[in-house]
Amino acid sequence: MFEIYQEFGFEAAHHFPNMPPGHKYHGVHGHSFKVRVTVMGNPHPPYDFVTDLGDLERSCAALREKLDHKYLNQIPSLEQPSLENIAKWVWDALAPSFPGLAKVTVSRDSCGHGCTYSGPAS
Secondary structure: OEEEEEEEEEEEEEOOOOOOOOOOOOOOEEEEEEEEEEEEEOOEOOOOEOOOHHHHHHHHHHHHHHHOOEEHHHOOOOOOOOHHHHHHHHHHHHOOOOOOEEEEEEEEOOOOEEEEEOOOOO
């Protein structure tokens, strides 16, 4: 069994409307985010790839376009743009095209924060 991955980054602003006024996360602020998408499986003929990394790269680029330099709260399903919800949003977008999707990790390296989502509970 192999794991392959594609990474991409984006810059975005967000806020957490459910935090109390005065809390540092209540106001609009921004981060540099990094996303790692991992696909697991065995290589398949005729190319001996787990999945075509070109396809995965194009799919990730399309997601980056939707996220980069955006206000995340305005993106459907990201009204509460936590690391957890961003990871699930990426998963939900990619899972139909990549059946071996194993995990999505979203991190904010400048903060030392990150979250890994491994899909819905079975």
